[in-house]
Amino acid sequence: MSARLGVVSVVQAMIYDLRSRIFDGEIPPGTPLGEVDMAAHYGVARPTAKAALENLVASGLLTRNAHQSARVTVLDSADARDIYQTRAIIEAEAVRLLASTGHVPQAAHEANAQITALADASPAQIIEPDLKFHAALVNALDSARTSAIYAQLSDEIRLCMTHVQDATLLSTENIAAEHQRLLDQINSRDAQGAASTLADHLGRASKKLEAHLDLIQQNGK
Amino acid sequence: MSARLGVVSVVQAMIYDLRSRIFDGEIPPGTPLGEVDMAAHYGVARPTAKAALENLVASGLLTRNAHQSARVTVLDSADARDIYQTRAIIEAEAVRLLASTGHVPQAAHEANAQITALADASPAQIIEPDLKFHAALVNALDSARTSAIYAQLSDEIRLCMTHVQDATLLSTENIAAEHQRLLDQINSRDAQGAASTLADHLGRASKKLEAHLDLIQQNGK
DNA sequence: AGGTCAATATTGTCTAACAAGTACACATGC
DNA sequence: GCATGTGTACTTGTTAGACAATATTGACCT
Numbered sequence: 001m002s003a004r005l006g007v008v009s010v011v012q013a014m015i016y017d018l019r020s021r022i023f024d025g026e027i028p029p030g031t032p033l034g035e036v037d038m039a040a041h042y043g044v045a046r047p048t049a050k051a052a053l054e055n056l057v058a059s060g061l062l063t064r065n066a067h068q069s070a071r072v073t074v075l076d077s078a079d080a081r082d083i084y085q086t087r088a089i090i091e092a093e094a095v096r097l098l099a100s101t102g103h104v105p106q107a108a109h110e111a112n113a114q115i116t117a118l119a120d121a122s123p124a125q126i127i128e129p130d131l132k133f134h135a136a137l138v139n140a141l142d143s144a145r146t147s148a149i150y151a152q153l154s155d156e157i158r159l160c161m162t163h164v165q166d167a168t169l170l171s172t173e174n175i176a177a178e179h180q181r182l183l184d185q186i187n188s189r190d191a192q193g194a195a196s197t198l199a200d201h202l203g204r205a206s207k208k209l210e211a212h213l214d215l216i217q218q219n220g221k
Numbered sequence: 222m223s224a225r226l227g228v229v230s231v232v233q234a235m236i237y238d239l240r241s242r243i244f245d246g247e248i249p250p251g252t253p254l255g256e257v258d259m260a261a262h263y264g265v266a267r268p269t270a271k272a273a274l275e276n277l278v279a280s281g282l283l284t285r286n287a288h289q290s291a292r293v294t295v296l297d298s299a300d301a302r303d304i305y306q307t308r309a310i311i312e313a314e315a316v317r318l319l320a321s322t323g324h325v326p327q328a329a330h331e332a333n334a335q336i337t338a339l340a341d342a343s344p345a346q347i348i349e350p351d352l353k354f355h356a357a358l359v360n361a362l363d364s365a366r367t368s369a370i371y372a373q374l375s376d377e378i379r380l381c382m383t384h385v386q387d388a389t390l391l392s393t394e395n396i397a398a399e400h401q402r403l404l405d406q407i408n409s410r411d412a413q414g415a416a417s418t419l420a421d422h423l424g425r426a427s428k429k430l431e432a433h434l435d436l437i438q439q440n441g442k
Numbered sequence: 443a444g445g446t447c448a449a450t451a452t453t454g455t456c457t458a459a460c461a462a463g464t465a466c467a468c469a470t471g472c
Numbered sequence: 473g474c475a476t477g478t479g480t481a482c483t484t485g486t487t488a489g490a491c492a493a494t495a496t497t498g499a500c501c502t
Contacts, residue, residue, distance in 0.1 A: 008287065009485070035453070045487045047268060050453085051275070058279060066229065067453050067494045086366040089314040097310075145307040145377075149370055156366075230454070255483070266456045271484085288463045288484050 014042055014052035019155075022061055022072055025162050032069040033062065060156050075160055076217055077210040083156050084206035087134070090150055091202070092195045094138050095182065099191035104183050107136035112179045119172050126172055127161050133179055164212045235263055235273035240376075243282055243293055246383050253290040254283065281377050296381055297438055298431035304377050305427035308355070311371055312423070313416045315359050316403065320412035325404050328357035333400045340393050347393055348382050354400055385433045 018038075021027045039049040053070045056062040064070040075083075098104070111133035118125055131154055138150040178201045185194035239259075242248045260270035274291045277283040285291040296304075319325070332354035339346055352375055359371040399422045406415035 011485090034451090036451095046453095047488095048486065051272075054272070055279075058276075064453095065495085067451095068496085069452065082364050082366050085362070085364045086370070089318075089362070089364075089367055090310060092317075093310040093314045096313075141306070141310070143303050143306045143310075145303050145374070146310055149307070153366070232454090257483080267484095269455065285484095286464090288482095289465085290483065 010044055010048055011051045011055070014038070014044065014049065015055050017042075018052065018056060019061065023158050023162065025165060027072055029072045029074045029159070029163060031072045033071065034069040059152060061159060073159060075156075075163060075213065077213040079156075080160055080209045080213055081206060083153065083160060084202055084209070087150070087153055087157065088199060088202045088206075090146065090153070091134060091137060092198055094141055094146075095186060095194040095198050096191045098137065098140055099186045099189050099194045102187055102189045103140070104187050105136045105140035107139070108133055108179075108183060111136055112176055112183070115172060115179070116176045121172075123172075124161075124165065126175065127158070130175065131157065160209060160213075163216065164209065231265055231269055232272045232276070235259070235265065235270065236276050238263075239273065239277060240282065244379050244383065246386060248293055250293045250295040250380070250384060252293045254292065255290040280373060282380060294380060296377075296384055296434065298434040300377075301381055301430045301434055302427060304374065304381060305423055305430070308371070308374055308378065309420060309423045309427075311367065311374070312355060312358060313419055315362055315367075316407060316415040316419050317412045319358065319361055320407045320410050320415045323408055323410045324361070325408050326357045326361035328360070329354055329400075329404060332357055333397055333404070336393060336400065337397045342393075344393075345382075345386065347396065348379070351396065352378065381430060381434075384437065385430065 018027070018033075027033070033053060035046050035049050035053060038053065039046045042049065053062060053064070057064050057070055061073060062070040063073045111129050114129040115126060115133065118129065135147075135150060135154060139147050141147075178197065182194055182197045182201070185197055239248075239254075248254070254274060256267050256270050256274060259274065260267045263270065274283060274285070278285050278291055282294055283291040284294045332350050335350035336347060336354065339350065356368075356371060356375060360368050362368075399418065403415055403418045403422070406418055
């Protein structure tokens with residue numbers, strides 16, 4: 001009787017819904033999520049809520065110390081730096097491999113076209129297609145485990161974005177232009193150049209993000 | 222009253238013990254691990270055993286379909302290829318970054334010395350220091366998330382080894398020599414050369430592993 | 443004001459039970 | 473003999489309630 005699409009178990013449904021609420025900013029970083037509260041909110045037993053929370057803790061979205069309520073993970077500038085360093089490692093090698101064959105993923109093209117189309121939209125709407133663009137580069141490697149690792153990393157990147165919500169990190173045109181340059185370099189089999197462009201692109205974004213998080217932490221304190 | 226070192230919870234103790242038994246080959250791939258059986262074996266409640274099994278499923282050591290007993294994951298040649306491709310991506314960028322500064326991690330040196338010392342030992346004893354060598358390269362990047370990802374990947378590499386147990390995949394001297402060459406290239410800041418050496422090193426190991434797994438699968442069928 | 447201690451709240455784990463789904467074996471029909 | 477269908481047994485999924493262990497918080501005392 002349960003729906004075949006989307007949800008197969010109660011726990012998975014809870015995980016999916018909590019993820020959405022966290023990414024949408026409905027549950028801001030630092031919010032405590034007690035097991036009993038969650039169980040009551042979703043009308044499930046405590047062990048079920050516990051399982052869902054533990055899953056989210058494992059994926060990094062929630063943080064928990066022993067005998068304390070799980071909280072939505074609060075990221076500082078050091079975390080952002082680490083996250084961007086990690087994604088840079090994976091993406092750098094990805095673009096090198098793609099450049100070695102000159103194959104430009106169709107999905108990356110399409111994602112960048114979406115970004116260009118959103119030229120004057122609100123900054124927050126750029127996040128999704130931007131993530132899609134970068135994920136397309138990694139997914140083009142056709143490695144299930146690499147894609148899975150990057151997907152998990154994407155969750156933490158998304159979580160970063162909820163911290164800075166309204167701030168425009170980079171102008172839309174610049175992002176789209178840099179992406180296009182990256183694709184061109186891949187297409188012309190310039191591995192070293194593509195890796196360099198990507199490193200600059202991510203390094204710049206990381207620096208802005210780190211500065212912003214430092215600012216927030218200072219204000220909050 | 223609980224020991225501060227090693228184990229903090231019953232679930233974690235179960236996870237630790239099961240991991241050891243799987244890596245030691247005591248529980249070979251394909252073995253079904255029912256929740257009730259595990260609960261009885263460890264003298265814990267079923268929900269506790271369930272939590273431990275779910276953790277191992279998440280880390281890839283166990284595989285489970287809905288309403289079926291979890292089994293120790295059986296890897297085929299395609300899995301081995303994917304695992305080695307994934308580690309190659311991370312390690313390749315790692316050695317490139319290390320070569321850009323010319324910094325050779327001390328831990329990598331020590332691990333390779335261990336391998337050299339084991340020249341005429343049983344092949345299985347080479348696995349641990351070899352994993353330590355490669356992990357040292359990644360850990361030298363000083364990125365918590367990158368190290369965590371690689372640690373998880375190391376578990377699957379270990380699981381690969383349990384499939385081929387007694388077979389000598391590569392001679393000890395060759396491995397140590399290739400490792401040394403890699404360290405020399407990092408030291409001389411030859412990023413491209415180091416990446417190339419690593420790709421060859423892993424590619425060769427992957428091919429041997431894939432062939433072996435194909436052979437096993439054919440015999441088992 | 444600072445430190446100690448107790449009350450509180452939360453998680454960690456267990457027992458017991460029912461519901462739901464899958465796999466296997468058996469019987470049946472062709 | 474073989475394919476098909478059915479039913480049973482086994483396993484997991486989820487719930488409920490309870491007790492133990494621990495971290496936090498506030499009150500109390502010095």
